[in-house]
Amino acid sequence: MPQTPVSPVAPLIRLTATDLIVRTGYQMGKTPVLPIYAAALGASDWFLGLIVSVSTVTGMVLKPTVGLLSDRWGRRGWLLAGTAFFAGMPFLYRFVTAPDELFAIRLLHGLATAIYGPVTFAMVAEWGGGNLGTRLGIFGMGRHGGYILGPAAGGLLLSYTDPVGVFTTIGLLSCLAFVPVLATRWRPSALTGRLPLREQAAHALAAASRTRAVWLSGLLEFTTFVGLYAIRTFLPLYGLGLGFRADMVGYFFSIQELTHLLLRAGGGRLGDWLGFRQTVSAGALLMALALFYLPEATAPLAFAAAALVLGASQALIFPSTLALVSTQIDPDHLGTGMGAVGALKNAGKVAGPILAGYLVHRGDYTEMFHFMAALGAAVAAAVWLLGTPRTRR
Secondary structure, eight states, X not given: XXXXXXXXXXXXXXXXXXXXXXXXXXXXXXXXXXXXXXXXXXXXXXXXXXHHHHHHHHHHHHHHHHHHHHHHHOSHHHHHHHHHHHHHGGGGGGXXXXXXHHHHHHHHHHHHHHHHHHXXXXXXXXXXXXXXXXXXHHHHXXXXXXXXXXXXHHHHHHTTSOHHHHHHHHHHHHXXXXXXXXXXXXXXXXXXXXXXXXXXXXXXXXXHHTOHXXXXXXXXXXHHHHHHHHHHHHHHHHHHXXXXXXXXXXXXXXXXXXXXXXXXXXXXXXXXXXXXXXXXXXXXXHHHHHHHHGGGOOSHHHHHHHHHHHHHHHHHHHHHHHHHHHHHSOGGGHHHHHHHHHHHHHHHHHHHHHHHHHHHHHSOHHHXXXXXXXXXXXXXXXXXXXXXXXXXX
């Protein structure tokens, strides 16, 4: 039976609002609340780092599976489940009494982002209409708005209450996300009831593995997040070593994410006009130049300029990587493709701090930044030379 087209404008606004709410709450509990809470419970330094990163590992493992199942059973149930995890898990933090219990809670809390990543991006991609890069760019503004609002709100709340009180507030805030979710129209999944699950999984994995855009986009996202999370881990120490105040280091990340937020929709629009492969290659090259320049940014204005360039490079990369996948993979396996790219992205988040720590231990910060820059430039060249031309479904 022909499916009734779904106008993408109103659902896109609702889904963007949903993601802004839950991501703001999630980031409120992640920085700076979670490290402070773990330290107060007596977590050692290495276990504290494990607690902070374990939710990312959950997403790395489960995103392809969630994407596959959302292709089969539809997106709505999974989005409701993800929203329930975002809203319900924060209330469990008040029962934590030891670091290992906090580790277990974070492992389960990671299910929320493991569900939201592939499901929401697949929904935006399949809602029809043109300007796919623009739509993905607008939707990403909700997520990255949370990266800006969440840490500031979490730090402010810590001035008035303890970490448990912050997590309770996060749970109450996240419950508001059910309002736009329940108001959104849905269309049925194309594959519901057609194939046995095992056969569908085989088809989906085959479709993802033979789609060059999945590998290129996943490799680019992996490399990008290796560099970004290396910076997030070691730039504070590097900046303090240069004599910058702690608030100046904080401004670096605020400038970076604010620039990303403001330019993301424009970056997606540029991908629609210029081509997704060309846009992500340009963004990766711009990021490589910023990383290579960082060791020379010893003055405050130069430091801020590097942050601005990094934010602009992210705005070019991320909308077009996802658009590149969605225009080239079989629409019936869109969630699986998004999940595969998301898993590679999370792998980069895990690998970045580990690789950067090894490089700093063996050499110094300059060598680490230059290595990350070279890695990004190599991937930019690979995407440009090996990528397939943009196509539209």
